[in-house]
Amino acid sequence: MDKNVVNTRELLVVCAGELFGEHGYDGVSTRMIAESAEVKLSAIHYHFGSKENLYIESFTYAHERGKPANFTDVIAENPALTETALGQAEIIRKTVFRTMNDYFRPERPEWETMILIRELASPTSALSTLTEKLFKPNAESAVDFYKMIRPDAADDKASAWSDLLHSHVLFYSMAKKPIELVRGENALTPEFYRTTARTLARAMILEIGLPLPDDLK
Amino acid sequence: MDKNVVNTRELLVVCAGELFGEHGYDGVSTRMIAESAEVKLSAIHYHFGSKENLYIESFTYAHERGKPANFTDVIAENPALTETALGQAEIIRKTVFRTMNDYFRPERPEWETMILIRELASPTSALSTLTEKLFKPNAESAVDFYKMIRPDAADDKASAWSDLLHSHVLFYSMAKKPIELVRGENALTPEFYRTTARTLARAMILEIGLPLPDDLK
DNA sequence: GTCTATAATTTGATAGAC
DNA sequence: GTCTATCAAATTATAGAC
Known part of the structure; x- marks a missing residue:
């Protein structure tokens, strides 16, 4: 958990955002995100419910910071x-x-x-x-x-x-x-x-x- | 076979191009392309071998016309x-x-x-x-x-x-x-x-x- | 050249133990 | 909150009849 991040949830938001930013929504699988964040796949659904919700979170995070x-x-x-x-x-x-x-x-x-x-x-x-x-x-x-x-x-x-x-x-x-x-x-x-x-x-x-x-x- | 097209191959190039242009490579499945062109899925692999080759063909077609x-x-x-x-x-x-x-x-x-x-x-x-x-x-x-x-x-x-x-x-x-x-x-x-x-x-x-x-x- | 059928893999998502 | 295990569906690609 580097990336200046406070918990698994934010870690996932940032790791997912990096991947969505590079490959687009369809170019990223939930397993890619989980591996990048070094958490298990099910953590994504525990925290966000769905890939789409996670995308919205990453998107909003990026938008609010910039x-x-x-x-x-x-x-x-x-x-x-x-x-x-x-x-x-x-x-x-x-x-x-x-x-x-x-x-x-x-x-x-x-x-x-x-x-x-x-x-x-x-x-x-x-x-x-x-x-x-x-x-x-x-x-x-x-x-x-x-x-x-x-x-x-x-x-x-x-x-x-x-x-x-x-x-x-x-x-x-x-x-x-x-x-x-x-x-x-x-x-x-x-x-x-x-x-x-x-x-x-x-x-x-x-x-x-x-x-x-x-x-x- | 409308779309001002001479054969199945060109039909697939155009139909695939329309979909790739709208949704991106990862946003389009070979089944979407086959349905749009009203041909069977296997026609894609018969004519182009792979989704990637078909993409290159659509891409080249668009580039050469414009x-x-x-x-x-x-x-x-x-x-x-x-x-x-x-x-x-x-x-x-x-x-x-x-x-x-x-x-x-x-x-x-x-x-x-x-x-x-x-x-x-x-x-x-x-x-x-x-x-x-x-x-x-x-x-x-x-x-x-x-x-x-x-x-x-x-x-x-x-x-x-x-x-x-x-x-x-x-x-x-x-x-x-x-x-x-x-x-x-x-x-x-x-x-x-x-x-x-x-x-x-x-x-x-x-x-x-x-x-x-x-x-x- | 087109079809049906299916293999092999990957996908998003869930169940249930701890 | 995280894990393992798994499901159901969708994916690319192929085999083989016609």
């Missing part, structure tokens, strides 16, 4: 930024860098991202929860911000702006293996993530017609 | 565009719109995209093929273009530019269900895809420091 920052959080920290064009650009810059850091900081266990990402590829009953509690608030916080600074923009346009950031996170979460195949094992360094965050922030700020903050020039 | 346009193709059609800043911007605009159209035109069977996308989430032995024959050429055609017009750019920067387009395609391929949950069933119209393509093309062109073509102003 709430990335969004526009609302960044604005709440410094509401005055909304008042000037340069401040609005700074909100975008901060949100991009914070979001990227929340997902790709080295300490974050990869499975906590991947078990969420996998819900997109293979939706289960957990997708509606994930959408309601993570995607929807994030997308709405972005759309609200864009409609505040560009009241004349159509809904579709605000959505397109919002999606720029989320597509970026999704891509670098999912495409790690092909990226390393194309660009080498050591391509995904913290420096590279900073370059992509910087590139995306500049692109978003310029597209929406705001001035670049000094450190993005 | 080669999206890339920078190299667009440049080859009008090499003179490379010579001016406005032409270079036009190359980006064209590549973005063509790529989006190749992936999201209504006639394209969704499974042909999804079976490829799923290789990112759950890599099998087919990932190296997909990377070598699709991702790598596309990424290299983009990087080559960016390094031609911006010879001083670092490798990381050129990669970051290249990734902007591919992340966009990945996002709208994978996130259809949560998008529809958040924005309504009818959110992903051809018009919305055009808005996102336009937004992305503008963002890319401005970030790289090129002038906007007239129809993107």
